[in-house]
Amino acid sequence: MVNKGLMSSDTPEWATPQKLFDELNAEFNFNLDPCATEENAKCSNFITKEQDGLNKVWDGHTVFMNPPYGREISKWMKHAHSTAVRGNIVVCLVPSRTDTNWWWDYCMPYEIRFIKGRLKFNDGKNPAPFPSAIIIMRPKNGEN
Numbered sequence: 380m381v382n383k384g385l386m387s388s389d390t391p392e393w394a395t396p397q398k399l400f401d402e403l404n405a406e407f408n409f410n411l412d413p414c415a416t417e418e419n420a421k422c423s424n425f426i427t428k429e430q431d432g433l434n435k436v437w438d439g440h441t442v443f444m445n446p447p448y449g450r451e452i453s454k455w456m457k458h459a460h461s462t463a464v465r466g467n468i469v470v471c472l473v474p475s476r477t478d479t480n481w482w483w484d485y486c487m488p489y490e491i492r493f494i495k496g497r498l499k500f501n502d503g504k505n506p507a508p509f510p511s512a513i514i515i516m517r518p519k520n521g522e523n
Contacts, residue, residue: 394419394500395445395472403443403513407470411440414447414455421445437462442469453481456514460485463516475510490515 400421403409413432415425421443426432433454442462446455452473459469475493476482492513497506 395421395443396498396500399472399494399498400443403470407441407443407468409441409443409470411437411442412444413437413442414444433458437469438465438467440467442467443472444469445472448474453479453485456481456485459514459516460488463489463518466518468518469516471514471516473512473514474507475512486512486514489517 404421409422410424412420412422412425413435414428415421416427424440426435437458442459444455444459446452446459456471456473459471463469471486473486492515494511494513497509498511499506
């Protein structure tokens with residue numbers, strides 16, 4: 380049976396697989412998750428949709444961001460980029476959308492780690508219908 384939530388835009392939220400987060404956290408020691416719910420937050424310091432992470436300053440944190448994958452993703456990536464340029468590390472789990480403007484504007488200046496295969500989000504039985512990548516935004520890489 381096909382999981383319609385994985386094959387459509389029913390939800391822009393895709394919970395980060397714990398194993399992937401744990402591997403990245405061992406490397407970066409995150410202390411802010413700006414795109415979380417109480418149920419899927421990866422850091423004790425997190426921002427929910429209702430708290431509006433796009434209107435918060437993330438400075439002074441090492442940020443793990445798995446943004447909503449809908450039409451708003453470009454705003455999240457721009458905010459992450461601005462945060463990195465101001466001297467912070469932001470690590471983003473995003474769909475590998477190399478055909479979009481946000482990819483070229485906010486991913487290409489940084490380290491990109493493509494994920495082999497397709498991730499399983501939300502403890503789903505089926506993998507995502509898209510490839511994923513990790514974008515590592517370090518302060519000096521994104522300076523124009």
